[in-house]
Amino acid sequence: MTERQPYVSSDEVLAVDGISVWLSGREILHDVRFSLRRGQFAGLIGSNGAGKTTLLRVILGLTAPTAGDVRIGGEPRARRSGGVGYVPQKIQLDPDMPLRARDLVGLGLDGHRFGIPLPSRSRRRLVEEMLRAVGAEKFGDARVGNLSGGEQQRVLIAHALISGPKLLLLDEPLANLDIRSEQEVVSLLARIAKEQQVAVLLSAHEINPLLPVMDRVVYLAAGRAASGTASEVVRTEVLSELYGHHVDVIRVHDRLLVVAGRADEPGAPVSHDDAAPVARAW
């Protein structure tokens, strides 16, 4: 299921239009299309190897697509243009590194500039505001390497947001977080999306933590995507077609379980060298 775009509104922040990516002879993404508007919170859901990171890198302009294009704020994606905040996957922060949380947030503003920064009151105030916005003001002077996983995510989110982007991309920000930090980071991002009218696209392999706040879901399986609201996409028919294999979507206490079906059930793959049967319980 692909999303049609009947509206061409000035609200559109991100349009991914027919993106395909081949890397070393393998098709990683096939004709992926979806769009995001201001203030929308979207989950990019898929298991390991589904192509989530590749898609984020295409949107960032770090990987060139084989086909299709990406528009940000209505403009074609130009490499190294601003307007997109990014929180990469798995950053190892060294506790020995002499860098405070506020230094890392400040680098989000001018880390690409040459020369030594001059002390500036407006810069300091902006950093302070951003630390407060993500609830990091209490550990602004701590070394980034000494912060917990959830605290580091807050600081990285502030780093990504301080330059005022219209789009915020986060690659697996919930990985390795305990349940409480996970909920805190998710509700923080949902609040930021609404308050600052930023479109947030967050990749995760677990859909349930995002269900309460997610406006859109982009579901990736074997390089293909289905997008829409969670109730439109996370359904047995849609996901079975996407996986090319029968899967069952089961709702238990407002949680969704995606379970692999048996091979003899309707919707089983016609050919076995199609996508691997990725389906498993979430």
Next chain:
Amino acid sequence: MSHLLRFVFEPGFFASAPVHVAVVAGGVAAIVSGILGVFTVMRGQSYAGHAFADISVTGGSGSFLIGISPIWGFAGTSVLAAGIMDMIGIRRPRGRDLATGIVRGAGLGLAALFLYWDTTHTSTTGATITILFGSMFIISTSIIPVIVAFSLVALGIAAVLYRPLLLSSVSADLAFARGIPVRLTGVLCLVAIAVSVSLSALTIGTILSTALLVGPAATALRLTSKPGLAIAWSALIGLGATWLGILLAYDSFYWPPAKHGWPVSFFVVTLVFLFYLAAQLASSRRTRSERHAPAPAPGQGG
């Protein structure tokens, strides 16, 4: 008072021309190494810095063979090594040690040959000692402009790339996303580190130059969490160790029983190490008392 001064500064210290040159050349090398050392340690490239020191032996011993100042050999081979390390792939986390190890091994092989020729084919008997352990008191004044020029190159790179280097030390992906040419800044940083190693190779010797690169920086990281302040501390610690080392080496000519004078490089490196131990002790005591301190009052901000 004057007795005390005489006790600290043995006669003739301030009038001695070799001391003047050592104070200037050693001081400049220490400041540059201290500053680039912070980048080296933050970027996890201490092993590369160490390899530059080893590879400088190759250039230094080669310079003696063809009769030019060793500084040209030190800088030439270590900058070349920086380029080769980048080509082999020092950017990849796993390629890093591999690239460094291959280049270092090849360099040391040549050094073995050159040092052999230095001692057998030429009459420069002190070459090996000078290259390995430095020559702070016998630096020719004509080299000072070269030292200053090299320093400006290394410090210029560090100053211009300060923020991009900080950011790419945190994460190459973050730097990429900001449009920073990560590979180019990485190579330029390696070149600056190579140049700074060649300066301290001249003053305290090739095999000891790592101490001046990594030691003050490692000490500074114990003292502060602010990147700018860490750089300032590192430069200051390197300078302090070098100048104090020069003083002690000069004074040691008057020490019993031999009254021979001890090598200046020994003093510098030992002082760097003692500074590090002191800072480590102080910071571990600090974190222990912080851990025992009551938690800050709740309800601020939040």
